[in-house]
Amino acid sequence: MRYVALLRGINVSPRTQIAMADLRALLEGLGYGDVRTHLRSGNALFTAGADDPAGIAGRIRRRCAEKLGVGPAVILRTVPELRAVVEENPLEIRDPARFMVAFQAEVPDRGVVDGIDPALYAPEEVAIGRRELYMYFPDGLRRTKLPALLEERSGVLATMRNWNTVTRLLELGEGP
Template identity: 55%
Template sequence: MTRYVALLRAVNLGSHKKISMADLRELLAGLGYGDVRTYLQSGNAVFTARETRTERVAAAIEARLAAELGLTTEVILRTAEELQSVVEHNPLEVGDPAKSTVLFLLEPPPEDWLSGIDLGRFAPEEMRAGERELYYRLPNGIGRAKLPIALGRRLKTPATMRNWNTVTNLLSLAV
């Protein structure tokens, strides 16, 4: 059995792509997944599945969300071990966990995705790239941040952001 963390992209933001966490838990249980738990109202779930191929699990969830709830969105998955690695390998100092975030990418960015950009011009904001994650330190807050917006335009893969509190709380639920 594999323990997964599902991060639904762009749900429950404003009035579009609404899903209740009770519906999400029911949907995941209906797919045969066990020990289903959700966190907050922003599309975070932790569950156990027999399937070990992440892409199959994500595709099953996406298909069921569309068929049963009419919700089209990407599901970005990490195993509990992968999420643990994300936490352990954060290259940035976490001062205020509400101002430190992780952008979870569906796929790694292309090698040259940062060519021609001067990250220093966004100071005091910082970014470091992981394998399929971008770590941000945003001292002026997420709402005022410029760096994630500028870099997001360069990414060619779906992604979803979570603050450090959410990341570490999801890890606690997953292990």
């Protein structure tokens, strides 16, 4: 099975630095094949046998902590799941750099999203997917309000990628 691993918070501060060559070697050391990384933000593609995705994510996290000194949260999706994320997007993409997908470890709680007054985060937009939140930030990503509100109220582990990254990961995952 082909997987996409999204590591949260990689290379955003001096304490979370991981070289992508080291991440590739780590994944290969776990026995995964066809390993590729994309950008410096903790995106990896690899092939693994039919296994428990939570088990794979846990092994990656533990090995990162042991070998690289950083134990990031790891959100895993299969390439077909990533295809569904792209195809089922419920929002208009006006600017792919300001359009984000928050990949969550669990199914989003619709009550949490619906329970936040949109006036608190306007003009930002949000829509719920299977295990993702689709968000648009028309004013850019510097001072977003919505992610902090969602994380504070839901407590669900998530990591965000912009639409350009999501679609590129899909291309890489489905490519030769």
